[in-house]
Amino acid sequence: MNKLRLGFFKYSCCMGCSYFFAYVHKQVPEVLASFDFVFIKLLSRKGTPEGPFDIALVEGAITEAWQVDELKMIREQSKKLFAIGSCAVIGGIPAIKATMPELEVEKRVYKNLSSIHSIKPHAVDTYVKVDGYIRGCPPAERDLYEALTAVLTGRKPDFPEYSVCIECKLKGNTCILIAENMPCMGPVTNAGCGALCPSMNRACYSCFGPMKQTNAPALAKKFKAMGISRDDVIRKFTEFGADTIEFRKAVETYED
Amino acid sequence: MTGERTFQKFKRLISKKAFLLWLDSLKKDYKLIGPRYYRGNQAVFKEVDSSKELFMEYESAMLSPGKLFLYKPQEELFRFTFNETSNPPSPPFSKRGMGGFSSKKITVDEIKPDMAKQVIVGVHPCDVNAILYLDRTFLGAFKDPHYEARRKNTLIISLNCTHVGGNCFCSSVGAGPFLHSVGGYDVLLTDFESEYLVEIKSREAEELFGLEGRGAGRDEMRFKAEKEKAMQGKFRKTLNVSGLDNIFAENMEHPVWQQTAEEKCLSCSNCVMVCPTCFCYDLRDEMSMNLKTVTRYRCFDACLDIRFAEVHGGNFRQSRAARLRQFVAHKLDQTNQYGVFGTVGCGRCITWCPTGIDLTEIAEELRTKN
Secondary structure (H helix, E strand, O other), X not given: OOOEEEEEEEOEOOXXXXXHHHHHHHHXXXXXXXXXXXXXXXXXXXXXXXXXXXXXXXXXXXXXXXXXXXXXXXXXXXXXXXXEOHHHHHOOHHHHHHHOOHHHHHHHHOOOOOXXXXXXXXXXXXXXXXXXXXXXXXXXHHHHHHHHXXXXXXXXXXXXXXXXXXXXXXXXXXOHHHHOOOOOOHHHEEOOOOOHHHHOOOOOOOOOOEOOOOOHHHHHHHHHHOOOOHHHHHHHHHOOOOOOHHHHHHHHHHHO | OOOOOOOOOOEEEEEHHHHHHHHHHHOOOOEEEEEEEEEOOEEEEEEOOOHHHEOOOOOEEOOOOHHHHHOOOEEEEEEEEEEOOOOOOOOOOOOOHHHHHOOOEEEEEEOOOOOOOEEEEEEOHHHHHHHHHHHHHHEOOOEOHHHHHXXXXXXXXXXXXXXXXXXXXXXXXXXXXXXXXXXXXXXXEEEEOOEEEEEEOOHHHHHHOOOOOEEOOHHHHHHHHHHHHHHHOOOOOOOOOOOHHHHXXXXXXXXXXXHHHHXXXXXXXXXXXXXXXXXXEXXXXXXXXXXXXXXXXXXXOOOOOOOOOEEOOEEOOOOHXXXXXXXXXXXXXXXXXXXXXXXXXXXXXXXXOOOOOOHHXXXXXXXXXX
């Protein structure tokens, strides 16, 4: 039986997406049956990063020059390439440093900079074209299935592009931003998590990153009116989305 | 009940305690749904175990009962399964998408409409009017079987308002604070301190209602009218509805749209989700990982969502301003759709908008700067 060749590549991240993928494939035996795991570091040290791949999943932000070269090679060898997890999709946690000069960040962490070759952190789609985004930290289970089943059946995957608010209302939650005055990032955050935090009475912290064309400055203004300090508002928009145009706008308008 | 003509058997004064006990007696055959305390004067419509849990003095609930228990936020419509004796088919199936499945047998499992009987108590006049609006969509030329089944099996007990919220403007559009619609609900309650004035409006409710109480005469009806008049004076928000249709049509490019979209609108769709009359839904398919079962379900869609008007090759409402205009215009314009306004004046979209966009202010701006 010709199984689809799958490669899972990791750059700057916590490897949580590989871990989540491993968890899913243990739970859903069909994943195991339909794919040939050619390369996935977490599961096997025998794997080889040589292509071709039917599906490549890339986790982590790009923060070193060698990663760019390898990523371009993988793209050339893969029929479908998906960015998985917030780091690969929007820059995520590694991109927190995106708002600071590179040398300042390095000096803050390391005494000896001779072995440090990092570059500005960027999402995977800054360097190569991607076929879809499996957002989240950890990634959404539904979106991961969607990507895998789409590749198996040869159709275009459908990922949500609306706000967390829609999912939150579908679940019947009362809005915590209005009713409890919590600084919830839901209105500007892309859906996919099933409104996990707001359902647990916690404010969304935008781990899925900005929704397309969102109006982050307007929400930043609302937070300001709620009495949240300037630093806290900036932190909210730079925790995951520091390298995104949408959230950068919020930070910029706030500063003047 | 739907389709029921004007029917008014009796008006009675029943003590609140006796009325709530009667509600409990319905629990044998009906699911009891009503407002439960959330915080402040807010309630959430939920199924309750006993009438003791009800919070009848509530001012407002974020999600209207009509869009929770008649038209569901999310519901499965059917499933289809590919029958095979062999192992999961070897991928990739076909370059033409699902074409590879054509030779295999497909079984469709239809999900039958839910026939469980339910009673929704404490529905405010605006929400009853919103249900009547949903009826125009789902029980119009094409009858939605799921909605129809639930509508037929639901007893609606409306409750005239005793508070006017800061964002309520139902009196401006004739949807409240007291209910005047002819049919479409079963019982109407008016708060008379320790008693309810109970007006039975449907045959089914008459058969179920066994309480005697005191008969209500002309004096009580006059008292009710006085209460309504006193309520009318409490509204802080109003909407001038005269000629709204033309005002919208003539101001498609008015700067208020661009300005509100840039300064306030997040296009988060909260307004659509909490609106009791918004009826748009999306159909989605979800495939199981073994590629054998596909579930088709529908869930609320929102015109503020960027994908809403996206079609092959483009998007009719690419800009946030266009999407905001679509929502506001559907509420305050487009009376040509059903002959009534799309708004019932509940003010939910104003209350729950994170940045406080107010559609009555937008309408006023269009009028003054016209």
